[in-house]
Amino acid sequence: MAEIKAPVFPESVADGTIVEWHVSEGDQVNRDDVLAEIETDKVVLEVVAPDNGVVTKIVKQVDDVVLSDEVIGEFEAGATASDAPAAKEDSAEAAPKQAADGGEPKQAAAPSDSEQDHKDQSPAVRKAAKESGVDPKAVEGSGRDGRVTKSDMASPKLKADASIKSDSGRPVAESVGERTEKRVPMTRLRKRVAERLLSVTQETAMLTTFNEVNMKPLMDMRAKYKDQFEKRHGTRLGFMSLFVKAATEALKRFPAVNASIDGDDIVYHGYYDIGVAVSSDRGLFVPVLRDTDRMSMADVEGGIRDFAGKARDGKLSLDDMTGGTFTITNGGVFGSLMSTPILNAPQTAILGMHAINERPMAVNGEVVILPMMYLALSYDHRMIDGKDAVQFLVTIKELVEDPTLLLLDL
Secondary structure, rough: EEEOOOOOOOOOEEEEEEEOOOOOOOOEEEOOOOEEEEOOOEEEEEEEEEOEEEEEOOOOOOOOOEOOOOEEEEEEEOOOOOOOOHHHHHHHHHHHHHHHHHOOOOOOOOOOOHHHHHHOOOOHHHHHHHHHHOOOHHHHOOHHHHHHHHHHOOOOOOOOOOOOOOOOOEEOEEEEEEEEOOOOOOOHHHHHHHHHHHHHHHHOOEEEEEEEEEOHHHHHHHHHHHHHHHHHHHHOOOOOHHHHHHHHHHHHOOHHEEEEEEOEEEEEEOOOOOOOEEEEEOEOOOOOEEEEEOOOOHHHHHHHHHOOOOOOOOOOHHHHHHOHHHHHHHHHHHHOOOOOOOOOOOEEEEEEEEOOOEEEEEEEEEEEEEEEEEEEEEEEEEOOOHHHHHHHHHHHHHHHOOOOOHHOOO
């Protein structure tokens, strides 16, 4: 009999919470099948089957808190499902024996309504229910026979039935006339994000400086070479790769922006690990591109594409998001025109990209319509002087407006 253990958490993660078991006791699984998911303060981790066999016992249930490398279940390698139901056979033999002793044999209990509802729900629906805290029974289903689908859980239309409760015992849908409201518990990940953002605003001297960049040269370059780029490198040419390369060059020129504060010490990093914010159904994650000074634009585009896929599928690891000396976030993909991004502690600066809009600009005494983007740099004034922050942002602006400067190292 082998043990199923929680992953080994890094020092910065104290514990995790089991958010879902994908299997039940007695289920036969193959090597590397996902058995359970554990949510930590930073990421959701998967526990996979160590070998082909049968899950014989689940020790830790959903919502239980587990420690690093703690046993959460038991597993019998090489077994098959037909080997597992020994306990069921024993219980089946027990009924006739009880009758022989003069007692009435007990009939197997019929599944309860909640158990039947659970069986009728697909794994995707059950997973969405765990993530959102919304009981599928409270959602109006659009599927066959009124069944709830994954898309229903993504944008739930709640039934006005206050008798339906969440796992916490509180109603998830309360009727107020023709209107409804729902109450769902925050996920562990969302709580941690909230705590970190609040601590940053309270513990840093954060300021934001703005500038605007003419995106026409970059857009023209992309339109000219995007097909050749994709054919050669197997990935699409986007705007983010040039911003990453421009930020890397600016970090070389302004080392304070690439530094961090550790107590009373300033730590100057001799490498360039840039975090790129990506969005998913579970929230915002910041995986890190390592040594961006050694990466080509194709490497950057490929790395960002891989991170986006991992975030969408819940496959980002702690290693993907550990470290980072600078962060770039792009609210423009959602239509944001201007914002003040919050620092990703312990980093001391973050670059915010925004939507590209055509605006009338004065060029050589004439009014010209150009595609413009606002850039924002939030920085910790304890570490970075205003002069350096402004010049850092101007450097990025100049490099983006004239990409040849990067190629010529000017």
